[in-house]
Structures are given as C-alpha cells and as structure tokens.
Amino acid sequence: MSDLQGKILKILQNGGFHSGESLGCQLNVSRTAIWKQLQALEALGLEIESVKGVGYRLPDSFELLSKATILKHIAESHGHLPCELEIFQSIDSTNRYARERAEAEAISGAVVLAENQTAGRGRLGKTWVSPFAANLYMSIVWNFDQGAESLQGLSLAVGVGVRRTLVELGLQDVQLKWPNDIYIGGKKLGGILLEMIGDPNGRCTVIIGIGLNVAMPSLAGQEIDQAWTDLQTQSSSPISRNTLTAKLVVTLFLLLKDFQRVGFKAYRDEWEEADFLKNLPGTVRTVKEGISGVVLGVDDSGALRLALPNGEVQRFIGGELSLGPRL
Ligand code: BTN
Numbered sequence: 179m180s181d182l183q184g185k186i187l188k189i190l191q192n193g194g195f196h197s198g199e200s201l202g203c204q205l206n207v208s209r210t211a212i213w214k215q216l217q218a219l220e221a222l223g224l225e226i227e228s229v230k231g232v233g234y235r236l237p238d239s240f241e242l243l244s245k246a247t248i249l250k251h252i253a254e255s256h257g258h259l260p261c262e263l264e265i266f267q268s269i270d271s272t273n274r275y276a277r278e279r280a281e282a283e284a285i286s287g288a289v290v291l292a293e294n295q296t297a298g299r300g301r302l303g304k305t306w307v308s309p310f311a312a313n314l315y316m317s318i319v320w321n322f323d324q325g326a327e328s329l330q331g332l333s334l335a336v337g338v339g340v341r342r343t344l345v346e347l348g349l350q351d352v353q354l355k356w357p358n359d360i361y362i363g364g365k366k367l368g369g370i371l372l373e374m375i376g377d378p379n380g381r382c383t384v385i386i387g388i389g390l391n392v393a394m395p396s397l398a399g400q401e402i403d404q405a406w407t408d409l410q411t412q413s414s415s416p417i418s419r420n421t422l423t424a425k426l427v428v429t430l431f432l433l434l435k436d437f438q439r440v441g442f443k444a445y446r447d448e449w450e451e452a453d454f455l456k457n458l459p460g461t462v463r464t465v466k467e468g469i470s471g472v473v474l475g476v477d478d479s480g481a482l483r484l485a486l487p488n489g490e491v492q493r494f495i496g497g498e499l500s501l502g503p504r505l
Pocket of ligand 1: 270271272273274295297298299300301302304306314315316317358359368369370371387388389390
C-alpha cells in the first residue's frame with residue numbers, strides 16, 4: 179500500500195462520506211490522484227461505497243490491523259507471551275513468507291499477518307480469496323522436536339483452538355469438517371493449511387496458516403467456489419479483527435505448547451462434538467478414487483473413520499470429504 183493510500187484510508191476510517199475534492203485538498207493532491215488510489219485499493223479487494231455528488235465511504239466494519247493493539251490485547255489477557263508479529267499490507271501468501279523465513283532462521287513463535295494476499299494458498303492447490311482489510315490471514319511458525327509422527331492430528335487440534343476462540347467471541351454452532359475446515363450453518367467460514375519443513379524424523383518446523391472470513395465483500399465472495407459465510411453475518415455483535423487475532427494467538431500458542439506432550443487424543447472429544455458430518459453420508463476423494471459411506475468421526479490420530487456399505491470401517495489420513503450421497 180502506498181503512502182498516499184494509507185493517508186486516504188486514515189481519513190476515511192471515521193466511517194463518514196468524504197468527497198474526492200475534500201480528500202484532495204486535505205492531502206494536497208488532485209481529485210484524479212485520489213480517484214486513482216481508490217481504484218487501486220478496490221483492485222486489492224477493498225469495498226468502497228461511492229455516491230455521486232456525496233463522496234466515498236468505507237464499510238462500517240472497516241478497521242486496519244494494528245500491531246500495537248494486538249500486542250496490547252495479548253498482554254491484557256495473558257501477561258507476557260513472547261510473540262514476534264509482522265503485518266504486511268499486501269503479500270503473495272503469509273504461509274510462503276513465513277516458510278521462507280523459517281527456512282533461513284529459527285523463528286518459532288513468529289506470527290505473520292496480511293491485510294491482503296495476492297496468491298493466498300488453500301488446500302489441494304486452491305487459491306484462498308484474500309481481499310484487503312476484510313478477513314484474517316495469519317501464519318504461525320512453530321518448532322517441534324519429535325518428528326512428524328508426533329504431529330498427527332495437529333491440524334485438527336488447531337481447528338479446535340480456532341473454534342474455542344470463536345465460541346469465546348460469542349459465535350454459536352461453530353462446526354469442524356474433517357480434516358480442518360471451520361463451518362457455521364453448513365457454510366465454510368475458514369480453513370487451516372499446515373506446511374512442514376525440516377527433518378520428518380526429528381526437529382521440524384510447522385507453518386500453520388489460518389484464513390477466516392470476517393467481513394467478506396460480496397464481489398470477492400463471488401470468486402469462492404463453494405458455499406461460504408463470514409463472522410459479520412454470523413455474529414450478533416461486531417467482530418474486531420485485532421481482538422480476534424489476539425485471542426487466536428493466545429489460544430493457539432497455549433495449544434501448540436502442549437500438543438507434543440498430549441497429542442490429538444486430548445482434543446478428540448471436543449473435535450467430535452463439533453463434527454459437521456458426524457453420522458451423515460460422506461464421500462472421501464483421494465487422488466485415486468472416491469469412497470462413500472457414513473462418517474463415524476475420527477480416531478486418536480485424527481484419521482477419518484468411514485463406515486462402508488459392506489460393514490467395514492475404513493481410515494483415511496488424507497483426502498477431501500464432502501456430504502453425500504445417501505447409499
Ligand atoms: C483451506 O483451503 O481451507 C486452507 C486455507 C488457508 C488459508 C490461509 S490464509 C493465511 C495463510 N496463508 C496462505 O497462503 N494460506 C493460509
């Protein structure tokens with residue numbers, strides 16, 4: 179984001195209408211220069227209301243991420259929590275950046291946030307729609323020392339942590355869909371993407387990427403290829419992205435500190451209580467095939483358990499699960 183864009187947003191942040199002329203006067207640039215910058219911000223996915231003869235206005239929910247505010251909230255709720263926080267206005271992917279930094283130096287506990295991602299990564303090679311200043315895009319770097327096997331179910335446990343945070347913020351009926359999607363009312367609210375680097379048999383680093391829809395602009399939402407929802411629609415009170423970030427960091431840091439000792443087993447009951455597809459017909463698609471049955475839940479390692487029509491129970495450690503068909 180350019181310096182001028184930052185200044186325009188600062189003026190618009192009070193929620194009122196501002197004409198191009200008054201913005202230009204305050205910032206000592208032409209109306210055309212203002213218009214161009216607003217267009218550039220819209221291209222990043224920011225929803226700007228424009229009323230002819232009146233001016234421009236930002237959505238009521240607009241709030242930029244602030245490092246000082248997030249750290250203050252963290253300190254208030256948890257005293258001292260060592261956490262290195264970086265916020266980008268725009269980046270290709272917070273996971274890509276966090277991963278490259280973690281490859282170069284030891285940064286366990288680093289948190290990377292962005293207002294906008296130009297190439298946000300979703301699971302299975304999909305793009306994560308990441309418009310400017312609308313949602314939460316966060317990556318956490320965490321070191322583990324007992325190899326990949328001790329991390330089975332970690333992404334599901336992170337889902338439990340995200341759900342706990344949302345429940346604490348007053349959200350109801352937050353559900354989890356195997357392996358690591360967050361759902362409300364049958365629609366996707368967010369997702370988790372884990373990437374691992376280092377020695378699968380020993381010391382390794384995990385990049386935990388979390389995307390949560392907070393106030394998805396309708397135009398950007400049209401790019402999503404499945405039913406989706408956002409916190410603004412689901413919550414009875416406004417959700418501050420700064421508060422949400424701080425609460426997530428505190429909850430997830432505590433969970434990550436414990437995970438290797440307790441494993442997914444400690445989160446399994448909570449995960450199953452929130453299982454979106456439990457006892458429903460489901461199909462798991464792997465690279466090779468699609469297998470249908472009834473979703474039974476997960477085991478202690480986070481593997482999905484599916485009851486097949488022949489009475490057998492099959493375990494899955496990877497794949498894409500969807501609802502139906504009823505057999
Ligand atoms: C999914 O497909 O459900 C997982 C989505 C994960 C998206 C987040 S947004 C922050 C982080 N950076 C990325 O590029 N992806 C993850």
